[in-house]
Amino acid sequence: MPQATGRADATRAVVFSPLDGAGRAELVEQRLTDAIVAGVLRDGERLPSESELARSLGVAVVTAREALVALRDKGLVLTRRGRDGGSFVTHDRDTSMRMIDERLRAVSRIELRDLSLHYSAIAGMAAEVAADRASDDDLASLVEIDARADLATPGGARRAVGRFQLEIAAVSQSPRLVHEELRLQAEAGPLLWLGLREEDSRDRSHRARLDVIQAIRDVQPEHARRATTEHIASAVEWLIDEKVRLETARHPTEGGRP
Amino acid sequence: MTVTVDLAAEHIARRIASTIDPVFTMIDGWRDVLEAELAGPVAGALSGSPEPRAASLDPVVAALVSVELERSASLVNGAGFVAAPGFLADAPWHLAWWLSGSNTFGVGPDAASTLRRLEAVSDPDADQFRDYTTLEWWRVPARTGTRHLTGPYVDYLCTDDYTVTITTPVRVDGEMVGLVGTDMYVARLEQVLLPVIRESGHPCTLVNASGRIVASTDARRATGALLRLEGLADALTPLREEADAATVTDAAALPGGATLVPCGDTSLALVLEAAPVE
Numbered sequence: 001m002p003q004a005t006g007r008a009d010a011t012r013a014v015v016f017s018p019l020d021g022a023g024r025a026e027l028v029e030q031r032l033t034d035a036i037v038a039g040v041l042r043d044g045e046r047l048p049s050e051s052e053l054a055r056s057l058g059v060a061v062v063t064a065r066e067a068l069v070a071l072r073d074k075g076l077v078l079t080r081r082g083r084d085g086g087s088f089v090t091h092d093r094d095t096s097m098r099m100i101d102e103r104l105r106a107v108s109r110i111e112l113r114d115l116s117l118h119y120s121a122i123a124g125m126a127a128e129v130a131a132d133r134a135s136d137d138d139l140a141s142l143v144e145i146d147a148r149a150d151l152a153t154p155g156g157a158r159r160a161v162g163r164f165q166l167e168i169a170a171v172s173q174s175p176r177l178v179h180e181e182l183r184l185q186a187e188a189g190p191l192l193w194l195g196l197r198e199e200d201s202r203d204r205s206h207r208a209r210l211d212v213i214q215a216i217r218d219v220q221p222e223h224a225r226r227a228t229t230e231h232i233a234s235a236v237e238w239l240i241d242e243k244v245r246l247e248t249a250r251h252p253t254e255g256g257r258p
Numbered sequence: 259m260t261v262t263v264d265l266a267a268e269h270i271a272r273r274i275a276s277t278i279d280p281v282f283t284m285i286d287g288w289r290d291v292l293e294a295e296l297a298g299p300v301a302g303a304l305s306g307s308p309e310p311r312a313a314s315l316d317p318v319v320a321a322l323v324s325v326e327l328e329r330s331a332s333l334v335n336g337a338g339f340v341a342a343p344g345f346l347a348d349a350p351w352h353l354a355w356w357l358s359g360s361n362t363f364g365v366g367p368d369a370a371s372t373l374r375r376l377e378a379v380s381d382p383d384a385d386q387f388r389d390y391t392t393l394e395w396w397r398v399p400a401r402t403g404t405r406h407l408t409g410p411y412v413d414y415l416c417t418d419d420y421t422v423t424i425t426t427p428v429r430v431d432g433e434m435v436g437l438v439g440t441d442m443y444v445a446r447l448e449q450v451l452l453p454v455i456r457e458s459g460h461p462c463t464l465v466n467a468s469g470r471i472v473a474s475t476d477a478r479r480a481t482g483a484l485l486r487l488e489g490l491a492d493a494l495t496p497l498r499e500e501a502d503a504a505t506v507t508d509a510a511a512l513p514g515g516a517t518l519v520p521c522g523d524t525s526l527a528l529v530l531e532a533a534p535v536e
Contacts, residue, residue, distance in 0.1 A: 132484070133484055135468045135469075135470065137394065137468070170411065173410065173420070173470075174412065175412050175414070178414045182414070
């Protein structure tokens with residue numbers, strides 16, 4: 001049955017979609033960390049059990065357990081025993097900020113720019129095709145997603161971006177673009193949209209969304225693509241600036257910004 | 259306005275309708291069983307429960323849809339019943355939806371390919387919860403009181419593929435208490451319908467009531483794209499607006515020389531363009 005499990009929050013649903021590749025416990029840990037830090041998984045929320053996690057992520061139970069232990073060690077998850085027990089998200093703002101800063105320090109500029117290109121290829125193409133293929137109903141649902149966006153908080157703004165980009169991919173009528181959009185959101189979303197913790201970025205992101213909607217309304221595929229890729233490029237520029245700030249703060253003697 | 263339509267085109271439109279009609283008939287049959295189960299002299303006969311409860315109704319729905327979902331030649335890859343909010347005593351929001359073995363969405367690579375239940379979030383306080391009464395496959399039949407064909411669309415949270423969904427209301431005492439329906443892969447539909455529409459000898463495109471292409475003999479007409487022909491949107495309006503698409507049977511001539519032929523009561527239509535110059 002279409003969308004019933006929550007198109008509204010597919011950004012969250014992807015958190016529990018299957019993983020592939022090596023180092024699976026680290027991947028599980030990274031994905032859940034990102035989701036907690038970004039506020040996609042909320043403070044106090046109960047995580048699925050070890051066996052449920054293992055099943056939905058397509059990993060062994062022991063792998064899921066390993067990841068949960070690591071999250072516990074990082075202070076992102078609390079485990080309670082007993083009848084109402086389980087693993088619960090503990091979203092500590094300071095811990096979260098430190099985590100994401102560490103992630104940003106660890107990733108190279110080359111990787112960030114490559115991510116920008118990859119995501120632009122997917123999201124830009126989706127927007128271009130969506131502008132040609134959107135029905136009146138599709139346009140109405142994009143407008144609705146924008147209208148419901150909670151721009152007051154970073155988590156709300158990020159969920160809005162995720163939903164909007166996913167809907168654009170769906171409007172392009174391409175299961176592959178939808179799939180790739182979801183995969184990239186899971187892999188890179190929390191890092192990519194880190195800038196949304198600043199109000200300026202949230203406003204910019206909102207304006208970009210309105211611009212894309214207008215381009216789709218006017219059946220202007222080129223414009224829809226450009227508005228989308230420029231939005232992504234500006235998010236990555238913010239990340240690179242932020243990376244410079246972090247590096248300067250850590251090693252003040254090694255020279256900072258000019 | 260008199261439209262001279264190739265008899266062959268009318269014939270093809272009827273054959274397309276007759277490919278999909280058995281699915282309609284099957285869904286109507288499920289509806290009849292559920293309506294008899296939920297009210298009237300034999301209410302509760304199958305579920306053993308006098309009041310409508312998810313726990314007792316689910317096995318009835320599973321039994322209804324599983325035969326079709328397990329049939330290898332079936333057009334259908336998902337089917338079930340969705341309850342109106344508040345109708346079932348033990349489940350305010352409820353989807354009793356099953357997926358056939360051909361559908362591997364959300365299952366690990368090693369999972370056996372068998373009939374599975376869709377795991378839906380029915381707790382309205384959960385983050386992933388979605389009010390399904392806002393979605394097209396619910397919204398439209400709830401408004402018109404009749405069957406609706408949604409799509410083609412990318413159903414990324416259920417079948418994870420390019421899908422057409424057909425839904426029809428289930429009523430108790432005139433009130434819609436839920437709906438029954440099916441999902442079909444567009445690729446499977448195309449496989450079945452393309453040989454039929456090829457027989458016209460014209461460039462021929464099957465569209466839904468929004469003008470979205472379901473299948474075409476013309477390689478440049480991509481499935482999923484909107485067919486943009488002058489006058490097409492207007493000519494399709496009756497298929498979108500009519501509560502019962504069955505009343506729209508007349509072919510219409512489009513300004514550019516193409517002809518629109520509705521396919522029975524499916525809400526789909528054939529667009530025949532002028533034969534290419536040899």
